[in-house]
Amino acid sequence: MRSKRDELETIEAQPAPSALPSSLSSATVGSLTERELIERIQERLPPSPDWMPVGIGDDAAVVEPERNRLEVLTVDALVEGIHFDRAFTPAEAIGHRALAVNLSDLAAMGASPRLALVSLALPATLPCREFERLVSGLTSLATRYKVHVAGGNLTRSPGPLMVDITVVGTVKRRQVLTRASARPGDDVYVTGTLGAAAAGLQMLRAGSGALNGAAGPSPAESCVERYLRPEPRVRVGVLLGRNRAASACIDLSDGLADGVQQIAHASGVGMIVDAAALPVDKTATRWFESRGEDPIERAVVSGDDYELLFTVRPRDRARLNAAARHREPSITRVGVCTAERAVLLRRVVGERTADAPFPRGYTHFR
Amino acid sequence: MRSKRDELETIEAQPAPSALPSSLSSATVGSLTERELIERIQERLPPSPDWMPVGIGDDAAVVEPERNRLEVLTVDALVEGIHFDRAFTPAEAIGHRALAVNLSDLAAMGASPRLALVSLALPATLPCREFERLVSGLTSLATRYKVHVAGGNLTRSPGPLMVDITVVGTVKRRQVLTRASARPGDDVYVTGTLGAAAAGLQMLRAGSGALNGAAGPSPAESCVERYLRPEPRVRVGVLLGRNRAASACIDLSDGLADGVQQIAHASGVGMIVDAAALPVDKTATRWFESRGEDPIERAVVSGDDYELLFTVRPRDRARLNAAARHREPSITRVGVCTAERAVLLRRVVGERTADAPFPRGYTHFR
Numbered sequence: 185m186r187s188k189r190d191e192l193e194t195i196e197a198q199p200a201p202s203a204l205p206s207s208l209s210s211a212t213v214g215s216l217t218e219r220e221l222i223e224r225i226q227e228r229l230p231p232s233p234d235w236m237p238v239g240i241g242d243d244a245a246v247v248e249p250e251r252n253r254l255e256v257l258t259v260d261a262l263v264e265g266i267h268f269d270r271a272f273t274p275a276e277a278i279g280h281r282a283l284a285v286n287l288s289d290l291a292a293m294g295a296s297p298r299l300a301l302v303s304l305a306l307p308a309t310l311p312c313r314e315f316e317r318l319v320s321g322l323t324s325l326a327t328r329y330k331v332h333v334a335g336g337n338l339t340r341s342p343g344p345l346m347v348d349i350t351v352v353g354t355v356k357r358r359q360v361l362t363r364a365s366a367r368p369g370d371d372v373y374v375t376g377t378l379g380a381a382a383a384g385l386q387m388l389r390a391g392s393g394a395l396n397g398a399a400g401p402s403p404a405e406s407c408v409e410r411y412l413r414p415e416p417r418v419r420v421g422v423l424l425g426r427n428r429a430a431s432a433c434i435d436l437s438d439g440l441a442d443g444v445q446q447i448a449h450a451s452g453v454g455m456i457v458d459a460a461a462l463p464v465d466k467t468a469t470r471w472f473e474s475r476g477e478d479p480i481e482r483a484v485v486s487g488d489d490y491e492l493l494f495t496v497r498p499r500d501r502a503r504l505n506a507a508a509r510h511r512e513p514s515i516t517r518v519g520v521c522t523a524e525r526a527v528l529l530r531r532v533v534g535e536r537t538a539d540a541p542f543p544r545g546y547t548h549f550r
Numbered sequence: 551m552r553s554k555r556d557e558l559e560t561i562e563a564q565p566a567p568s569a570l571p572s573s574l575s576s577a578t579v580g581s582l583t584e585r586e587l588i589e590r591i592q593e594r595l596p597p598s599p600d601w602m603p604v605g606i607g608d609d610a611a612v613v614e615p616e617r618n619r620l621e622v623l624t625v626d627a628l629v630e631g632i633h634f635d636r637a638f639t640p641a642e643a644i645g646h647r648a649l650a651v652n653l654s655d656l657a658a659m660g661a662s663p664r665l666a667l668v669s670l671a672l673p674a675t676l677p678c679r680e681f682e683r684l685v686s687g688l689t690s691l692a693t694r695y696k697v698h699v700a701g702g703n704l705t706r707s708p709g710p711l712m713v714d715i716t717v718v719g720t721v722k723r724r725q726v727l728t729r730a731s732a733r734p735g736d737d738v739y740v741t742g743t744l745g746a747a748a749a750g751l752q753m754l755r756a757g758s759g760a761l762n763g764a765a766g767p768s769p770a771e772s773c774v775e776r777y778l779r780p781e782p783r784v785r786v787g788v789l790l791g792r793n794r795a796a797s798a799c800i801d802l803s804d805g806l807a808d809g810v811q812q813i814a815h816a817s818g819v820g821m822i823v824d825a826a827a828l829p830v831d832k833t834a835t836r837w838f839e840s841r842g843e844d845p846i847e848r849a850v851v852s853g854d855d856y857e858l859l860f861t862v863r864p865r866d867r868a869r870l871n872a873a874a875r876h877r878e879p880s881i882t883r884v885g886v887c888t889a890e891r892a893v894l895l896r897r898v899v900g901e902r903t904a905d906a907p908f909p910r911g912y913t914h915f916r
Contacts, residue, residue: 337714
């Protein structure tokens with residue numbers, strides 16, 4: 185964890201705001217030194233494991249590879265104004281999501297997460313309290329999934345807050361899941377429910393009034409929670425790879441419409457997805473209907489669900505049942521792969537079924 | 551290499567600008583799809599090596615670890631407006647520097663680079679031509695050092711251009727260089743020359759007029775080149791680790807003043823550095839003097855040199871000579887480690903030597 189000399193360093197004449205308890209402090213990160221910021225990260229981290237002889241604090245981290253396993257690496261960034269709005273996204277949720285989206289990518293490969301590198305670009309005006317909450321959201325999730333923060337980078341941003349995370353996981357060679365191995369006849373499954381995160385985002389944008397009225401956590405709050413703090417499907421992904429139940433897998437960070445196209449394209453198959461089978465979140469359904477929107481349409485084009493979409497050979501259904509023995513998340517069969525290359529959404533219209541090209545994901549900037 | 555559905559995707563109604571030769575095209579990255587941008591990166595990359603069964607295009611990359619070696623990981627970001635100014639930094643140099651600063655970190659650990667993950671946040675208005683030049687600067691350096699781009703992330707930026715790169719290298723366990731193993735009596739060395747990059751940056755800021763006058767590459771241009779396209783000291787770092795000549799090592803991304811403090815602090819030693827021995831670049835010296843600045847002072851507090859600072863036990867001097875047998879870069883002894891913890895700069899004043907606390911690096915935002 186390092187930063188260039190000209191970043192996030194203190195103006196010496198200022199009193200050291202870090203001497204204050206952070207709850208009393210109105211300091212911004214621009215008034216702290218790099219070392220102070222790094223210390224605030226380090227104090228939330230567990231001790232370095234044996235396999236990491238050099239962690240945060242040198243030019244780079246040094247780690248011992250796991251024996252007899254392949255490594256899986258991915259990077260994903262969250263950018264203020266593109267992926268989140270600080271007006272309604274708590275800093276702690278920003279830290280959580282930034283790591284969760286990466287763990288979701290590992291899950292889609294069947295890999296167990298191992299370590300992360302965290303690169304932060306911080307506006308100098310960011311309150312230290314917000315910085316600490318962001319770090320706390322990130323390190324809490326890291327601790328739950330035994331992900332060790334091996335290092336990172338701190339820099340000032342002249343504009344948006346950015347959180348860029350690289351994660352490294354491991355998987356046995358024969359247990360790697362890719363997008364490219366679906367075959368005609370494979371069944372198509374999805375974990376959990378769809379559309380909740382998109383509804384949650386709309387609710388947040390609509391303002392807090394939409395969430396009030398009920399005592400205790402309301403159904404609406406569950407959608408908001410799904411948007412703010414997605415739970416990466418690490419356990420399911422690892423199980424699907426480990427017992428080789430899935431033939432292909434992808435995460436739904438970019439939505440179901442993107443996911444089906446990606447698997448179909450990479451595997452050279454088509455798909456028919458049954459609209460009636462799609463596990464659209466019930467609260468999200470009511471929310472979309474109240475706005476005059478088609479819940480199916482919204483649920484398939486919306487991203488941010490971080491569920492897994494995967495295919496299973498019919499003969500491997502018993503393996504899937506073994507991998508899916510846990511109550512959470514639910515697993516739903518939604519379609520089948522076809523030799524015909526088209527990717528279709530099948531709906532019941534009156535008494536007939538009608539197949540239409542699968543809706544495309546968003547094609548504009550948010 | 552992926553991007554969220556809402557990033558960098560095309561507005562369908564627009565004509566596909568990628569059909570034009572890029573030299574004729576005035577398209578911006580915001581008018582291209584993610585897939586088109588990724589293709590422009592992929593076409594500049596060599597084929598995936600055998601040890602990378604899954605490269606760009608899936609949820610994550612999959613690589614086989616190198617046997618009997620430790621892995622070294624680091625991440626570093628270049629942010630427009632903080633680390634570079636697009637007004638006088640060619641896009642190709644941005645790509646070069648973004649990778650070079652990371653390779654420099656690996657060099658300081660004695661590690662050989664292996665792969666990189668590239669995360670780009672691009673303003674939608676960035677011309678495609680600039681994007682391609684940035685990619686070209688990055689991939690050219692990657693090819694020279696046999697670094698394979700295993701994946702990455704593309705996102706739109708609402709503000710600055712950002713290039714965040716994670717690199718992974720490998721090193722044998724007994725050949726790792728850290729900052730923490732210098733001992734009193736060890737000699738202190740630096741590679742190459744100091745201050746050229748800082749002078750080059752000042753020259754660029756002063757405008758092109760300062761560079762004119764001579765035919766062919768002028769000395770001033772060598773300083774500018776040092777700033778724009780630093781050469782990471784990978785070979786020297788690897789050699790110093792391999793024959794165990796160096797007891798401690800750091801790269802000078804943050805300047806000599808920072809480097810001596812970091813090694814001294816991590817190793818629990820002091821240092822005396824001889825100002826007269828410092829290899830300050832000759833053109834930079836003239837440049838600083840012409841501006842009424844002290845060249846020594848400027849050279850020690852300036853960053854961006856990406857040289858290596860390292861310590862050598864006196865008994866290992868023969869090993870150093872073996873590691874330093876190449877003509878480039880030069881290697882200069884500049885001081886000695888002491889049991890007394892102070893880090894001092896020794897200057898000759900009249901007929902006496904005077905030791906003063908080592909100047910501190912920059913303490914303000916650039």
